[in-house]
Amino acid sequence: MIEHVENPVLELHNLTVTYDNKPAVWNLDYTLPAGKLIGVIGPNGSGKTTMMKAIMGLIKPSSGYIKLFGRDLADVRDKVAYVPQRGSVDWDFPVNVYDTVTMGRFNRKNLFKRINNKDKEIISDAIKKVQLEAFAKRQISQLSGGQQQRVFIARALAQEADLYLLDEPFAGVDAATENAIISLLKEMKQQGKTIVVVHHDLQTASKYFDWLVLINTRLIASGKTEEVFQKEILEKTYGGRLQILTQVAELLKQQGYPVREKKRPKG
Amino acid sequence: MDLFTDFFLLKDPNVKWVVIAVVLMSSSSAVIGCFTFLRKRALVGDAISHAILPGICLSFLITESKNPFYLLVGAFISGWIGLYLIDYITRNTKIKTDAALGLILSVFYGIGILLLTSIQNSGNAAQSGLDKYLFGNAASMMPSDIKIFGVFSLVLLLLIFLFYDSFKLITFDRNYAAAKGFPVKRLEFLISILTVFAIAVGIQAVGVVLMAALLITPAAAARYWTNDLKIMLILSAAFATVAGISGTFVSYTFPKMPTGPWIVMVLSLLAIFSILLGKRKGILAKWQKSRRVETKMLHENILKCMYHLGEVNSNFLELWSFAEMKDKRSLSSKQLNEGLKKLEKNGLVSIRGKAARFTEKGLEEGRRVTKIHRLWEIYLTKHMQLPADHVHDDAEAIEHLITPEIEKELEHQLEYPLIDPHDSPIPYNNKE
Amino acid sequence: MDAFWIILTGSLVASSCGLLGCFLLLRKMTMVGDAISHAVLPGIAIAYLITDSRASFPMLLGAAIFGIITTMLIEFFSKLGKLQEDAAIGVSFTWLFSIGVILISFFAGQVDLDQECVLYGEIAYVPLQTIILDNGIDLGPEAVWMLGFNLLVVITVIVTGYKGLLVTSFDELLAASLGISTVFWHYLLMSLVSLTTVFSFESVGAIMVVAFLIGPPAIAYLLTDRLPRMLILSVLAGILSAIFGYFLAVGINGSIAGAMASVIGLQFILALFFGPKSGLNILKSNLAKNEKQKISA
Numbered sequence: 001m002i003e004h005v006e007n008p009v010l011e012l013h014n015l016t017v018t019y020d021n022k023p024a025v026w027n028l029d030y031t032l033p034a035g036k037l038i039g040v041i042g043p044n045g046s047g048k049t050t051m052m053k054a055i056m057g058l059i060k061p062s063s064g065y066i067k068l069f070g071r072d073l074a075d076v077r078d079k080v081a082y083v084p085q086r087g088s089v090d091w092d093f094p095v096n097v098y099d100t101v102t103m104g105r106f107n108r109k110n111l112f113k114r115i116n117n118k119d120k121e122i123i124s125d126a127i128k129k130v131q132l133e134a135f136a137k138r139q140i141s142q143l144s145g146g147q148q149q150r151v152f153i154a155r156a157l158a159q160e161a162d163l164y165l166l167d168e169p170f171a172g173v174d175a176a177t178e179n180a181i182i183s184l185l186k187e188m189k190q191q192g193k194t195i196v197v198v199h200h201d202l203q204t205a206s207k208y209f210d211w212l213v214l215i216n217t218r219l220i221a222s223g224k225t226e227e228v229f230q231k232e233i234l235e236k237t238y239g240g241r242l243q244i245l246t247q248v249a250e251l252l253k254q255q256g257y258p259v260r261e262k263k264r265p266k267g
Numbered sequence: 268m269d270l271f272t273d274f275f276l277l278k279d280p281n282v283k284w285v286v287i288a289v290v291l292m293s294s295s296s297a298v299i300g301c302f303t304f305l306r307k308r309a310l311v312g313d314a315i316s317h318a319i320l321p322g323i324c325l326s327f328l329i330t331e332s333k334n335p336f337y338l339l340v341g342a343f344i345s346g347w348i349g350l351y352l353i354d355y356i357t358r359n360t361k362i363k364t365d366a367a368l369g370l371i372l373s374v375f376y377g378i379g380i381l382l383l384t385s386i387q388n389s390g391n392a393a394q395s396g397l398d399k400y401l402f403g404n405a406a407s408m409m410p411s412d413i414k415i416f417g418v419f420s421l422v423l424l425l426l427i428f429l430f431y432d433s434f435k436l437i438t439f440d441r442n443y444a445a446a447k448g449f450p451v452k453r454l455e456f457l458i459s460i461l462t463v464f465a466i467a468v469g470i471q472a473v474g475v476v477l478m479a480a481l482l483i484t485p486a487a488a489a490r491y492w493t494n495d496l497k498i499m500l501i502l503s504a505a506f507a508t509v510a511g512i513s514g515t516f517v518s519y520t521f522p523k524m525p526t527g528p529w530i531v532m533v534l535s536l537l538a539i540f541s542i543l544l545g546k547r548k549g550i551l552a553k554w555q556k557s558r559r560v561e562t563k564m565l566h567e568n569i570l571k572c573m574y575h576l577g578e579v580n581s582n583f584l585e586l587w588s589f590a591e592m593k594d595k596r597s598l599s600s601k602q603l604n605e606g607l608k609k610l611e612k613n614g615l616v617s618i619r620g621k622a623a624r625f626t627e628k629g630l631e632e633g634r635r636v637t638k639i640h641r642l643w644e645i646y647l648t649k650h651m652q653l654p655a656d657h658v659h660d661d662a663e664a665i666e667h668l669i670t671p672e673i674e675k676e677l678e679h680q681l682e683y684p685l686i687d688p689h690d691s692p693i694p695y696n697n698k699e
Numbered sequence: 700m701d702a703f704w705i706i707l708t709g710s711l712v713a714s715s716c717g718l719l720g721c722f723l724l725l726r727k728m729t730m731v732g733d734a735i736s737h738a739v740l741p742g743i744a745i746a747y748l749i750t751d752s753r754a755s756f757p758m759l760l761g762a763a764i765f766g767i768i769t770t771m772l773i774e775f776f777s778k779l780g781k782l783q784e785d786a787a788i789g790v791s792f793t794w795l796f797s798i799g800v801i802l803i804s805f806f807a808g809q810v811d812l813d814q815e816c817v818l819y820g821e822i823a824y825v826p827l828q829t830i831i832l833d834n835g836i837d838l839g840p841e842a843v844w845m846l847g848f849n850l851l852v853v854i855t856v857i858v859t860g861y862k863g864l865l866v867t868s869f870d871e872l873l874a875a876s877l878g879i880s881t882v883f884w885h886y887l888l889m890s891l892v893s894l895t896t897v898f899s900f901e902s903v904g905a906i907m908v909v910a911f912l913i914g915p916p917a918i919a920y921l922l923t924d925r926l927p928r929m930l931i932l933s934v935l936a937g938i939l940s941a942i943f944g945y946f947l948a949v950g951i952n953g954s955i956a957g958a959m960a961s962v963i964g965l966q967f968i969l970a971l972f973f974g975p976k977s978g979l980n981i982l983k984s985n986l987a988k989n990e991k992q993k994i995s996a
Contacts, residue, residue, distance in 0.1 A: 002652050014657050027651045027661060056876045063660065074878070082876040089870045092361040093725060094926045103866045108878045111863050139924035141361075155873070218651045242650055244676055251668050256556050261564065261663050309785040310730055360971065362724075362917055369729040370917050370967065373910035377960020380906065385953030402800060476737070477800075480793035487786045524804050528797035535794035542780040550779060 001233060003223035005033040007070070009163055009194045010055065014064035016260075017047070017054045022253035023217065024050040026245065027064070030213060030222040032196065037189045039209035039225075040198045043238050046216040048198045049085065052167050056082045063260040068163065078107065081161035083152045085168050091141040091148060098136045100151050101126055104158030126157035129184060146177030153181060157188075164188070164195045171200075182208055202234065218245065281410070282519060288413040289472050289511040291420035293481055293530060296469040297507035298427055298500050299461050300482030301489065305438050305496075306458075309483045310365075311353065314372040316466045316478030318349025320379025323400055324386060335412045335471075339419070342467035349375050350459060376475070403474035403527035412471070419468050423461060427500075434458060435496050472511070473527030480531040481507065488538035491545025510534040564667050565598075565606045567636045570615065571666075572596040573625055574633030574694075583630050588622040634694045635674075640666040641687035641694075642677045648688050649681070655688035704826040704840050706945050709959055711846035712899040713937025715853045716911035717919075719892050721926070721933050724916040725868045726888075730785070731773070734792035735889070736896045736908040738769040740799025743900060748806055759897050766893025769795060770886075822902045822955045842902045849898040853891055857930070860887065865926065907956040911937055914963035921970040936966055 008031035015028040025047035032038055040048050053059045055066055057073045069076050081104070104126070105119045115123075127136055130150035135143060140151060149169055156164055164185075170178050185195050189210075196213075199205055205212065206229045214220040214228065214237040221228040221237075252259060303312050319342040326341025327333065349371045356367040408416070427434065436444040437454050445451045462482075470478050489502035514530030544551050572595050577583035589603055598606075607623050610616045615629030625633060643662040647653045653661075669677070686692055723732045739762040746761030769791055776787035830838040838844070857864065867874045867884040874881050892912070899908050919932035944959030951958075 014653070014660070016661075027647065027653055027657070029651075029653055029657060053872075056872075058872055058875050077876075077878045080876075082872070084870070084872040088872055090363075090725075090727075093869050094920070094924045094929050095865075095869060096925065099865075099926075100869075103869065103873060106862055106866050106874075106877055106879065111879060112859055141924075159877075220652070244646070244673060244680065245650070247673055248665060248668060251670070251673075255560060255668065256553070257560055257564075257664065257668050259664055260660060304783075304786055307783060307785060309783070309789045313789060356971075360921060362920060363727050365727050366724045366729045366913055366917050366920075369733050369909060369913035370964075372733070373906055373913060374960055374964035374967070376906050377910050377957045378964065380957030381948065381951070381953040381961050382957075383954075384957060385951045388952045477793050477797055479789050480797070483786050483789040484793065487782055487790055490782075491780075525800060528800040528804070531793050531797035532801060535790065535797070538790055538794075542776065542782070548781055 001221040001223055001228050002030055002219065003227070004031045007034070008032055008067075009034045009069060010196070011067040011070070012051075012055075012064065013066070015051070015054060015061050015066060016063045017050050017059055018062045018252070018259055019050075020253055021256055021259075022249050023062070023259060025054070025215065026218050026249075028215065028219050029064075030219055032194070032213070032222075033211065034194050035189060035192050036194060036210040037185055037208065038194070038196045038211040038213065039205050040196060040213045040215065041200070041202070041205055041237065042215040042220075044200070046237075048215065049167055051215065052082070052165055052196075052198060055165060056080070062258075078159075079162040081156040081159035081164050083156045083164070083166040083169060086145070086148055086152065086171065091143075093140065096137050096139050097127065097132055097143070097151050097154075098123065100140055101154045101158050104155035122160065123158050126154040129157055130154040131180070144174075145172040146174050149173050149177065149181065153184070162193055164193060166195065166197045168198050168200070178204075202238075205229070217249075218242075282515075284410060284413045284417075285408060286512060286515050288408065288417045288420075289515050289526070289530075290508045291417050291424075292469050292472045293507040293511040294504035295420040295423040295427075296465045296478075296481040297485035297503040298424060299458070299465045301486040301496070301500050301503050302434055302438055302458055303462055303482050304486035304490070310368050310479070311350070312462065312466065312482040313479035314353060314368040315346045315349055315463055316470060316475050317372040317379075318375035319343075319346040319463075319467055319470060320400065320475055321345050321375055321382055324379055324382035327386065328382070335415045339415075339467050342470070343463055345375065346463040346467055347460075350463060379475075399474070400470055401474050401476065402525045403470060403472050403477070408471065416468050416471055419464070423465055423468070426457075426461060430454070430457065431497075438496075472514075473530050474525070477527050477531045480534055484531070484534040484538050485510075488534070488541040488545075491541040491547050491549050493547060506534060506537050510537065560667075562606075562609070565602055566610055566615075567632075567667050568596065569598070569603065569606045569610065570625075570629060570633035571636045571640070572598070573616070573623070574630070574637045577625070577630075577633075578691075583633075584625055586619060586622045586624045590621075592623075631696070634696065636666055638694050639669045639674055639677075641691060642674070642681060642684070643669070644687045644689070645681055645684050645693075646677060658688060701826040702945060702949075704843060705822055705955060706941050708822055708825045708840065708842055708846060708902050709941030709945065709955070710938040711843065711850050712895075712903050712907070713911050713915065713941050713959075714934045715846070715850045715895045716899070716908060717915040717933035717937040718853055718857055718930055719888065719895060720912040720914075720916035721919065721930050722864055722868055722888055723892065723912060724920060725926075729913045730788055731770075731889070732892050732912045733909045734773065734788045735766050735769050735893055736900075736905045736912070738772075738792045738795035738799075739763075739765045739893065739896055739900065740796055740905070741765055741802060742768075742799075743897075744799050744802040744806075748802065758901075759894075762897035762900065763890075763893055765795065766890070766896065770889055822907075825902050845898050846902070849895055853895065856887065856891060860884070864888065903956045903959075907960060910960035910963050914960070914967060915940070918963070918967050918970045921967075921974045936963070940966060 010032040012028045012030055015025065016023055017025050028051060040051070042048050050059065054061050066073065068080055073080070101123050102115060105115060105123060127133055130153055132147060132150055132154065135147065140148060143151065153169065169181060185197070188195060197209070199208070206225055209225055211223065212225050212228050213222045214233060216237050221233045300312065303309060322341035322343070322345025323338050325345070326337050330337045353367045353371050356362050357364050433449060433454050436449060437451050441451060466478055469481050473481050485503040485506040488506050489499045492502055493499050510530045510533035513533045514526045517524050517529040518526040541549065543549055546552050569592070572592050573587055574583065576587050576591060576595055577585060589600070592598065592603060607616060607618055610629065611618050614626055615632055616623045616625055640662045643665050644658040647658040647661055648655055684693055720729070720732070723729045742761035742763070742765030743758050746757040750757045772791040773787045776782040776790060777784050782790070825840050825842045828841050830841050830844060832838060863879060863884050866879060867881045871881050896908050915933040915936035916929070918936045919929045922932050923929050940959050940962040944962040945955055947962060948955040948958035
């Protein structure tokens with residue numbers, strides 16, 4: 001059950017990413033529509049984070065390619081914002097909420113320039129949107145898990161992107177914050193942004209998202225929530241690995257075979 | 268040459284004892300170092316060896332003697348305090364392990380240097396020789412020291428031998444050990460004590476700064492040869508022995524050469540040698556493996572190419588010219604020549620001038636690879652939801668990897684399909 | 700006057716190291732700094748043997764080359780040899796350091812550069828080597844000028860590259876996703892550390908460099924939770940230890956570098972127990988926790 005779209009915001013073409021020669025995601029091939037709130041669903045270790053990192057160019061794929069807005073990442077970097085998992089940074093770092101959100105305004109061009117007034121406005125705005133004005137001067141380890149997550153989202157908001165990729169924004173977050181974040185994301189969608197969220201809670205998935213991508217190392221389904229949120233597909237997603245795939249992945253790692261043969265130009 | 272024979276025949280009784288002591292000291296450090304290494308605490312060893320210096324100086328100041336026993340006690344205490352502080356800082360403040368290590372290392376060392384220089388400048392005649400702790404000079408050890416250090420090292424080795432099984436368990440699976448009711452905390456404490464002890468003894472041979480090498484380097488080198496902890500400990504001790512003897516020999520031959528740096532030098536060369544040539548995950552071993560894989564892939568690709576050529580007219584035993592093969596599949600002349608020659612040697616093809624044909628065995632092999640390729644393509648369209656035009660590249664790689672068991676499983680799960688996603692037939696063996 | 704020059708030299712080293720060390724500490728890379736500071740020894744020895752002098756430029760070059768070799772060797776062991784990172788660091792720097800000691804011992808007769816000096820430097824001799832112009836004007840010790848220049852470079856890079864250093868230290872994933880090269884900033888920082896080590900080596904020795912790279916930043920880290928303040932406090936802590944260290948050394952007639960490191964330890968203990976934000980201030984941290992709970996509730 002894979003639904004392809006015209007003029008996709010994001011296109012994955014046969015994407016395979018390996019760690020230690022073992023595929024973490026294998027031949028992902030799908031397209032995503034614009035202006036939707038999209039959930040990426042799959043069990044633990046199914047390669048969701050790996051896929052997000054590959055989309056952001058943080059890991060090199062072993063094969064396949066990714067197109068954002070029909071182009072390479074390097075051409076459209078300003079239009080994409082990424083929110084890593086909360087655990088990926090050291091929250092003891094000596095910065096406060098405002099400093100952290102400010103980093104969302106950094107880019108290659110302005111790295112050696114001072115933050116200007118327009119940037120400052122955007123930053124304050126982003127902090128206001130996640131309701132952290134009162135905490136702007138607080139060091140980031142002095143925040144609750146939900147507040148920390150909101151700081152990360154504010155930082156992404158400050159990037160003023162068109163496509164947002166969020167990795168597990170609801171992990172370790174209380175219900176009130178989760179609701180606040182989801183209504184913020186819906187509001188962003190109203191403004192025509194596309195939001196892709198890695199999520200692991202099936203209960204809420206059908207409620208939150210317009211579109212679902214289900215993966216378990218391989219792609220199980222991609223399509224409108226009402227069409228793919230079915231028992232059979234979910235069972236396939238959470239029903240454990242395919243034995244043959246697991247065996248072949250293990251062989252790849254042990255024997256050091258390439259996942260793709262070296263291409264030689266024909267002739 | 269005389270020097271050489273004198274040294275290695277251990278003619279000089281003094282030399283004999285020095286060599287024995289150095290070998291014992293370095294191999295006991297190397298053995299306990301394996302646990303340090305495997306528990307990923309290599310740099311803790313570095314910090315402790317620096318932290319030992321003030322203890323040595325203080326115990327000299329207090330006892331006014333260079334009796335190695337007192338110095339060892341001092342060294343042990345200050346090493347232990349250093350270790351405790353590292354633990355305390357990382358647990359109770361936001362400072363992370365690396366900075367805690369660096370801080371303890373440099374501050375304790377600084378205190379040690381301050382005391383050492385202060386003692387030296389005080390004009391106390393008895394102090395001369397304290398500074399050998401900085402770089403170690405085993406060759407000039409007193410006979411009485413030698414005995415003490417030798418005995419301590421032996422005790423250390425004996426303790427490791429006695430507790431081997433428990434140490435092994437907490438190193439590889441701490442949680443399991445705890446679940447099984449092992450006194451994990453106490454055993455870890457014992458490992459720490461032994462480590463501090465080994466360091467306090469070992470700095471006699473190599474000195475404070477290079478002590479870390481005696482713990483880390485032999486273990487790292489040994490790791491490239493084996494997965495078995497017992498063999499790793501023995502190898503590590505062997506490397507340390509070789510290095511210990513070489514270092515002492517150099518010092519013996521050139522008295523102005525310090526022992527420690529030479530021991531470390533030899534150890535490092537052994538480690539580099541192991542990294543390059545080690546059979547477990549050495550660079551050469553890895554390279555050979557990838558070569559083997561490449562060759563296997565080339566052979567199978569040639570066979571498959573010949574099978575495809577045969578498929579056109581269902582004449583599989585025809586003679587195909589090299590040109591025809593290259594036309595079918597992009598292979599360089601060199602690859603084709605070398606590959607076919609090897610295949611002929613293995614009895615899979617026979618070459619006639621600039622052409623080749625299958626033997627029965629070769630045909631079977633070509634058929635098998637082709638079959639796996641096509642089965643995998645079906646598998647991908649079914650289970651990875653890939654469109655038919657996306658599956659070829661993946662199958663090109665995976666076909667070389669599938670074992671007969673997986674092949675059977677594929678056939679079974681796909682229910683013995685007849686055609687692949689591109690409508691090519693799946694070539695089953697007649698017997699199937 | 701000698702005291703002034705020695706303290707000034709110590710302070711200059713402390714300032715450069717204190718600034719760079721903050722970033723090393725936040726990147727959890729302090730042990731790489733430690734490794735580099737030891738491993739430049741063979742470079743210095745070789746430069747010394749070839750040019751037969753303590754001329755600064757060849758030494759700088761030699762040490763810089765070995766600074767780079769160290770990072771490459773660590774990469775070689777950990778990436779190509781798949782050795783765990785901590786062991787890769789340990790194996791690399793001990794090997795290079797032993798090469799350095801062997802070289803020095805080998806040429807001990809011809810070289811007036813001994814092993815001890817490598818470790819704890821000769822800051823006491825700094826005032827003796829002064830730059831005197833043709834017209835006889837004494838410009839002060841050479842080391843002060845060199846270290847001053849080094850500090851200027853460090854400050855310039857940190858001020859202009861503050862944003863790059865900040866974002867790559869805090870969140871590599873964000874930095875990379877913004878298209879900011881993490882590799883570039885990593886190597887920039889490492890080259891500055893090498894440069895500073897080289898400039899400081901002769902006057903304060905390897906261990907002092909490590910102490911100044913790690914100690915003052917750790918103290919500052921306990922005292923504040925804003926990066927700009929941490930940088931300033933780190934420099935201050937370093938300068939304080941240079942001053943008090945000097946007088947301590949004079950007091951008990953010992954190594955100045957060793958004394959400065961000891962004072963760093965003392966300051967750290969003070970920060971640990973009496974610092975406003977130290978995790979140890981149990982009462983305060985409990986209060987903070989309660990407050991946190993109130994907020995999240």
